[in-house]
Amino acid sequence: MPLFRIRNGNQMIGEGAVAAGCRFFAGYPITPASGIYKFMIDELPKRGDVAISSPDEISALAYCVGASQRGFKAMTATSGPGFSLMVETLQYAVMTETPLVIALVQRLGPSTGGATQGGQGDVLFVGNSIAGGYAIPVYSPSTPVEAYELTIHAFNVAERLRTPVILLTDKEVAMTSENVDYSALPSVITVERKEFNRTDGETFRTYSLAERNDVPDFAPIGGTEKVTVTGSAHDMAGRLQKNSPETVEVLRHLQEKVSSRSHEITTLEIDSPAKPETIVFSYGISARTAREAVANLRMKGERVAFCNLKTLFPIPENEITDAAGKAKRIVVVEENMTGLYRSQIARLFPSKEITGVNGVGRMITPAEIEKAISSRN
Numbered sequence: 001m002p003l004f005r006i007r008n009g010n011q012m013i014g015e016g017a018v019a020a021g022c023r024f025f026a027g028y029p030i031t032p033a034s035g036i037y038k039f040m041i042d043e044l045p046k047r048g049d050v051a052i053s054s055p056d057e058i059s060a061l062a063y064c065v066g067a068s069q070r071g072f073k074a075m076t077a078t079s080g081p082g083f084s085l086m087v088e089t090l091q092y093a094v095m096t097e098t099p100l101v102i103a104l105v106q107r108l109g110p111s112t113g114g115a116t117q118g119g120q121g122d123v124l125f126v127g128n129s130i131a132g133g134y135a136i137p138v139y140s141p142s143t144p145v146e147a148y149e150l151t152i153h154a155f156n157v158a159e160r161l162r163t164p165v166i167l168l169t170d171k172e173v174a175m176t177s178e179n180v181d182y183s184a185l186p187s188v189i190t191v192e193r194k195e196f197n198r199t200d201g202e203t204f205r206t207y208s209l210a211e212r213n214d215v216p217d218f219a220p221i222g223g224t225e226k227v228t229v230t231g232s233a234h235d236m237a238g239r240l241q242k243n244s245p246e247t248v249e250v251l252r253h254l255q256e257k258v259s260s261r262s263h264e265i266t267t268l269e270i271d272s273p274a275k276p277e278t279i280v281f282s283y284g285i286s287a288r289t290a291r292e293a294v295a296n297l298r299m300k301g302e303r304v305a306f307c308n309l310k311t312l313f314p315i316p317e318n319e320i321t322d323a324a325g326k327a328k329r330i331v332v333v334e335e336n337m338t339g340l341y342r343s344q345i346a347r348l349f350p351s352k353e354i355t356g357v358n359g360v361g362r363m364i365t366p367a368e369i370e371k372a373i374s375s376r377n
Contacts, residue, residue, distance in 0.1 A: 003182040007304045010035030010077075012144040012180065013103050016044060016151030016241040017075050019188045022101075023049040023073040024067035026060040028082060031115040032171040033105035036077035054194040057082035060159040061089040064100045068093075069229065071195075071220035073155055077103040080114050080122050082349045085130050090164055092231040094130055094254060097207065099165075099193060101151070106170040106284075108361055117361055118171035120284055120335040124344075126166050127313040132251075135258045137265055138166045141173060141286040144180050150267070150310060156191035157265050161257055162215050168312065170175035170335070172285040172363065193218045193340035196225060212253045213260040257316055266316040269322050272305035273298065278373055279305040279324050281345060283312060286364055288348060293369035303372060315344055333369055335362075 002017040007015075013036050017025070025040035035051075044051040050067070054060035055079055078086065083104050093100060106122045109116035125140055125297075132141035137157050142145040151167055153165040158165040196204055204225040207216045228238030233247050242248040256264075271294070272279070287308045294306040308321045309316075317324075321346040324330060330352055332342035339356035346354050357364055357372045 002069070002184070005182060005282065007036065007144050007180045008175055008274045009141065009144045009147040009169055010105070010175065011039055012148040013077070013167065013169070016148040017101070017155065018043060018047070019148075019190075020152045020155035020359070021073045021192075022075050022155065023072045025050070025076065026054045026063035026066065026067075026074075027078070028057050029077050029236075030057075030079045030082050032105065032107055033077040033079050033082075035174065036103050036105070040077075041303040046202070057085040058089060059100070061086040061093075065089060065093050065096070065098050067158050069096070069221045069227075070099045071223075073099070073219070074158065075101040075103065075155075077105070079105050079107050080109045080125075083122070083126070084109050084283070091130055093164045093190065094134055094136060097162040097254070099162050101154045101158055101165050101167060103167045103169065104166065105174045114361065116171070118285065118335060118363065119361070120170055120286060121337070123168065123334070124313060124340045128170055132155050134255050135314040136164055136166060137161075137258065137311070138168050140168045140265070140312050141311055142308060143173065143278045143311065144178060145185065146310065147173065149186060152188060152190070153267065156189075159191045159193040160215070161261065161265075162193060163258060168284070170284045185219070185225045190272050195219065198225075205236045207234070207236045207250055209236060209249070209253055212249060213256045214253070215257055215359045219328030232234045262314045262316065263318065264268055266311040266319055268316060268319050269308035272323070272325070273303055275303060276305035276325070276327045276330060277330040278305045279307060279321070279327040280331045280333060280340075280369065280373070281307045281309055283291040283309040283341065284335075286333045286335050287367050289366055290369055293366035293373075296366060297370055297373060302373065309329055309341070312341065313326050316347055320345060321348055324349065324352070326347045328353060329373075330372060330377045331357060331369070333357045333364060335364060
């Protein structure tokens with residue numbers, strides 16, 4: 001029998017985190033992410049786990065780093081202004097290979113922007129927040145069910161690759177309540193980080209690698225092994241080094257452990273008729289609008305494909321290229337001023353017609369998308 005409950009995206013992110021095994025949350029309340037904060041503050045202590053109300057966003061992410069380095073799955077939640085404060089600690093988490101999840105609920109920006117207005121203006125900020133161009137996985141749900149699924153996926157990727165992962169959503173997905181059929185939710189499969197097991201004569205090194213794209217075995221700080229952690233450039237033992245060959249190898253590894261597995265961690269939704277003339281790419285709440293517009297156009301006989309970009313970074317270049325296939329036109333729908341993700345897709349298709357449907361401070365309507373496509377046919 002179906003079991004329906006009224007849930008919004010924030011609540012389903014919380015439920016997904018608990019299902020994934022999150023045992024530590026630290027956060028500072030900020031609209032429109034406060035629903036995640038409240039859920040975790042209410043829920044984790046019931047399970048004997050820890051949820052902390054932090055004095056600020058910098059502290060929140062620093063607490064998560066500490067909890068993760070002790071071996072616990074950890075998450076925080078914020079919006080654009082809070083994420084701006086977290087970036088330095090986020091980079092520390094990348095350098096120290098600390099798995100954690102940041103749920104970032106976008107609102108209208110920049111600065112403190114419009115706290116109760118939606119937007120999709122943080123996509124490039126999030127995807128390019130690490131100095132040196134290092135990739136961190138970024139996922140974007142368009143429904144509460146996807147929020148649940150992708151939160152679990154985010155934790156699994158974080159643990160498997162020992163990396164921070166960002167779940168990028170928006171105000172409408174986060175705060176719009178709807179019926180969720182719990183009986184139809186996918187089975188939960190969780191991934192745990194690989195822990196170091198000592199063998200005779202083996203010496204533990206915090207970032208030991210045989211190959212550049214390896215993921216080092218984990219040992220918790222305060223455990224039986226001596227763990228050396230630094231946010232500075234370091235060798236495989238964790239000792240501060242500047243530009244030794246081993247240090248450069250570790251730095252290259254930080255990129256390649258993610259980029260080399262891009263195809264394994266990418267998740268997209270592709271809905272395509274035979275020989276589409278046009279393909280529509282979108283993400284977040286705009287993907288729901290785009291999905292409706294594509295369905296309407298098909299009823300009118302238009303050959304239009306749709307791709308819901310659940311994975312934004314690392315940019316799934318091969319999957320996007322395959323999805324576009326031989327379509328003549330590409331339309332990218334997103335709620336920002338200039339077409340931020342469209343700029344990333346455009347370089348993949350120098351010979352195709354690429355246009356955008358954009359809105360600022362308001363949701364895009366299906367009619368706008370249909371008009372943009374029909375006017376070019």
